[in-house]
Amino acid sequence: MDKKLQLLYQSTILEHGQDPRNFGKPDRYDEFAEGFNPLCGDKVNIYCKYNFNLELEITFESVSCVICTASASLMTTELGGISKGKAIELIDAVLDGLHCSTLNQKPLSKQLTMLDGVKEFPSRIQCAALPWATTRKAMIESETRLE
Amino acid sequence: MDKKLQLLYQSTILEHGQDPRNFGKPDRYDEFAEGFNPLCGDKVNIYCKYNFNLELEITFESVSCVICTASASLMTTELGGISKGKAIELIDAVLDGLHCSTLNQKPLSKQLTMLDGVKEFPSRIQCAALPWATTRKAMIESETRLE
Amino acid sequence: MNKAFNLENIRKDFPILDQEINGSPLAYFDNAASTQKPKAVIDAIKNYYEQDHSNVHRGVHTLSVRATELYEESRTKIAKFINANTSNEVVFTRGTTESINVLASTLSGLIKQGDEILISTMEHHSNIVPWQELCIRTGAILKIIPINKLGELQLDSLEKLLGKKTKIISVTHISNTLGTINPIKKIIELAHLYNAYVVIDGAQAIAHTPIDVQDLDCDFYTFSGHKLYGPTGIGVLYGKENLLNKLPPYQFGGEMILKVTFENTSYNSLPYKFEAGTPNIAGSIGLAAAIDYLNSLPLNLCHQYEMEIHDYALDQLKSFSNIRLIGESHKKSPIISFIANDIHPHDVGTILNQKGVAVRTGHHCTMPLMEFFNISGTIRASFSFYNTKNEVKQLIGGLGIAFKMLS
Amino acid sequence: MNKAFNLENIRKDFPILDQEINGSPLAYFDNAASTQKPKAVIDAIKNYYEQDHSNVHRGVHTLSVRATELYEESRTKIAKFINANTSNEVVFTRGTTESINVLASTLSGLIKQGDEILISTMEHHSNIVPWQELCIRTGAILKIIPINKLGELQLDSLEKLLGKKTKIISVTHISNTLGTINPIKKIIELAHLYNAYVVIDGAQAIAHTPIDVQDLDCDFYTFSGHKLYGPTGIGVLYGKENLLNKLPPYQFGGEMILKVTFENTSYNSLPYKFEAGTPNIAGSIGLAAAIDYLNSLPLNLCHQYEMEIHDYALDQLKSFSNIRLIGESHKKSPIISFIANDIHPHDVGTILNQKGVAVRTGHHCTMPLMEFFNISGTIRASFSFYNTKNEVKQLIGGLGIAFKMLS
Ligand SMILES: Cc1ncc(COP(=O)(O)O)c(C=O)c1O
Numbered sequence A, B: 001m002d003k004k005l006q007l008l009y010q011s012t013i014l015e016h017g018q019d020p021r022n023f024g025k026p027d028r029y030d031e032f033a034e035g036f037n038p039l040c041g042d043k044v045n046i047y048c049k050y051n052f053n054l055e056l057e058i059t060f061e062s063v064s065c066v067i068c069t070a071s072a073s074l075m076t077t078e079l080g081g082i083s084k085g086k087a088i089e090l091i092d093a094v095l096d097g098l099h100c101s102t103l104n105q106k107p108l109s110k111q112l113t114m115l116d117g118v119k120e121f122p123s124r125i126q127c128a129a130l131p132w133a134t135t136r137k138a139m140i141e142s143e144t145r146l147e
Numbered sequence C, D: 001m002n003k004a005f006n007l008e009n010i011r012k013d014f015p016i017l018d019q020e021i022n023g024s025p026l027a028y029f030d031n032a033a034s035t036q037k038p039k040a041v042i043d044a045i046k047n048y049y050e051q052d053h054s055n056v057h058r059g060v061h062t063l064s065v066r067a068t069e070l071y072e073e074s075r076t077k078i079a080k081f082i083n084a085n086t087s088n089e090v091v092f093t094r095g096t097t098e099s100i101n102v103l104a105s106t107l108s109g110l111i112k113q114g115d116e117i118l119i120s121t122m123e124h125h126s127n128i129v130p131w132q133e134l135c136i137r138t139g140a141i142l143k144i145i146p147i148n149k150l151g152e153l154q155l156d157s158l159e160k161l162l163g164k165k166t167k168i169i170s171v172t173h174i175s176n177t178l179g180t181i182n183p184i185k186k187i188i189e190l191a192h193l194y195n196a197y198v199v200i201d202g203a204q205a206i207a208h209t210p211i212d213v214q215d216l217d218c219d220f221y222t223f224s225g226h227k228l229y230g231p232t233g234i235g236v237l238y239g240k241e242n243l244l245n246k247l248p249p250y251q252f253g254g255e256m257i258l259k260v261t262f263e264n265t266s267y268n269s270l271p272y273k274f275e276a277g278t279p280n281i282a283g284s285i286g287l288a289a290a291i292d293y294l295n296s297l298p299l300n301l302c303h304q305y306e307m308e309i310h311d312y313a314l315d316q317l318k319s320f321s322n323i324r325l326i327g328e329s330h331k332k333s334p335i336i337s338f339i340a341n342d343i344h345p346h347d348v349g350t351i352l353n354q355k356g357v358a359v360r361t362g363h364h365c366t367m368p369l370m371e372f373f374n375i376s377g378t379i380r381a382s383f384s385f386y387n388t389k390n391e392v393k394q395l396i397g398g399l400g401i402a403f404k405m406l407s
């Protein structure tokens, strides 16, 4: 089968896309944002909560394609348990990797670099980026609200 | 010199264009209309008066090119002294001759058929037609006003 | 028309079709979004710029006269194509969206608070949002003509919605998502019983069915050149002469004026009143060339053939058990929308493209319709007379791969 | 730039120039109305339709991705050409007229009764009528910045007109009739002292002088593609990002929305908020090709050369004693307007055309300016870098014949 397609739809991605982790809306959360891709209609809701150690607990809901869902699912597994500052750093690295450079060259986990497969499909980059950008929005907007 | 140009700017036309007959605004008039060519800015005012025999006396004022001025001047010499009905018939023949057929084939005076020279210059046909159309407007609109 | 339909020749007229995408021949099934251009259209634009270009309407010199003649000839051809009464009824716009915006903006003077505007559930955003804005501006109320599960407009509900307050009905002739052909002649008849104006969104219909605006008796008809094998950036607003005369101008500037002073400005007559500024001259000429091209084909056979391809594809799609059709109207144009169980249209679109097949996936600018069907988007294959059965087979093959990969 | 200016090569780039009109070689001096197109522009449009066409922004398939990339690349090139801060500040329109209409329409929310809008005596109708309409709608007052007999804007009068009530100043960068180059940087500075927004009509300037919107600090800058060697039907509205963000959308429909429900609609971000419906994709690509072409030339030398031709023509015209120049500003672009005693411009235009010379005659869509000079029209020769001294001689010869014939 097609090489590029196989890179895009690697088993990890398909698996996360079809059986996403940390899916759902928690009863209580500290930060929230809604992400929307007007081009395809994909929707993502992001919920962030911080425990007493200020470690992130993050979940999401979405109506979205495999790429977007998998990206969100992978994201939650990566961001869970780290601090907000670290999370934003990681998000920025991923967004830069998706839009400008490549994820491969970044100090990222193996499962994240798999998202590089999307590079061959320019119209799908925003699918992969949407959950990350939405989480960033949730985190940053809550700060401006506090100010 | 150029044949077509010489047909357009025949001596009669140049002469009428530079020394128009029946130019000016009368103290009293029965019908009036303003003609305007938005493409070049030419303006013609037409004044119609009827004597006790119901014969037309027609004068005009204009800021216009040679073709338009000559056409107006020629028109006044042709329409002066005839009845309104006859005048409209003549106007319609000329407008049809200018826009659709040729003046040559119509029962018109020699000086009017000279306006056929304009046919080779499509952008100038409206210059020749403007005074005639304006006179028609003056005559017809006054009727609707009376109704 | 005694001309024969010759697929092979037709395909040669469209240079873009002859290419490979990701190693497979291009199968272009995105015709409802935009049709491809025959060589005749491309050449008309090229020739215009290489030989005749100048600004229109304002010059005595030869190029200006030629450009003006070509531009006005285009208008006349288009008027004839839709059987308008006079070419004054053909106003050039950028496309359907602008045409509808012109109407929603200029009709608003006739609308009072509490008046009602009717549109339907299946409208394209371009035939929704301008009317929403009109309602916000005027206090009018937007009412929605419902559809049934097959994606058919509910005429009986329309009859109930119609009333003395109904001022405008704006509906699509053919749905870009469902393919439904609406009974617009009947709708126009009903609306006119209540003296409501009828606007028809003809963006999809113009390429798939002959349009006779006089027979339809519609007040306004709108379409885009780029969906009729013509250039981008050009479209048409047809309006009955007496109605267009009643409306105020939309944009202001050169061409549309008669006389300007700082105190007072008077407007030009139709259609120039609605065409401010230098128009898309090459666009109009290209659109007329598209119409000339279509007229050179056995157009009714082309329309028949498109439906054959549609029916063939529909039949083939039945081999997949996971497919749900969206839009099963009894009267349809060559558009098929479907979803495949839990598989997202976007993923299918990407895989199909990898096999050379171009389909559109998503909401197709009909989000309220998506809401009605409770889906986020569909996979849409829309056909033209240049499509082939082999291309349909390519689509079916690609779907097989996609479904295997994604489920 | 070390490139040399090579007239012969440049002329070869413009296919239309190589033709005869009425038996004489074409001498095209109607560049202020519309410029001709280099082969590079025509080819870009052709290639687009032959290889890459599809609708933009909504597809996952290759053609749609290509079309979108080409379209957005065009925006970026244009942004760079005028040194916009981001390509979000470049909105595609049909042309200058539409750009100004968008502004006059969307700025009206910021205007109250009694507010003042300033324009000048030398404006094109497209920069007069939209503001007149805005004033009628809002009760604002239109004030006119006067000019002197040379056709120069009176800066001291402007300073007197400026006040707390001044909300918008909209002036032309270069007058299409007079050739006057206005001191817009100074005007913008003055206006900003009063927090007025400045709109610049750049229709003429864009082809004759480098534009740096950031250096100018103008709020809005508008121009047409067809006057910059690009296609018809495409133009640009530049606006500062924060200002464009403040303005409401202009037209409504596809592309410009984020989400549509029948209850509520939210709008897309810049620049899409202002681009409803399928845009003139080929037009944008053609305009970018024009900019690429211009960038391949020694553009400053081209501008210099145009002024040489202008000066040469001016000098030659002095041999006629019956000529009166209209527009003698100290800072001029390559446009010459004149009248000849009692001879009507139209008659001169017709005779010149018979000799292959294309000039524009009439009011040039600046009727109030004609009133100021108390004339009904002028003969206008407007130059491009593809014009030659021989063509100027042809003009002078034609004028000799015309004057002899008509006086
Ligand atoms: C039914 C319908 N209406 C309106 C439009 C808008 O047309 P355009 O984008 O050409 O303005 C489209 C196409 O996208 C359509 O399919």
Ligand SMILES: Cc1ncc(COP(=O)(O)O)c(C=O)c1O
Binding pocket: C254, C276, C277, C278, C279, D032, D033, D094, D095, D096, D097, D098, D124, D126, D127, D172, D174, D175, D176, D201, D203, D204, D224, D365
């Ligand atoms: C100074 C000026 N402003 C505005 C316009 C209008 O431009 P367009 O007709 O391309 O919209 C023109 C050209 O005709 C012009 O010269």
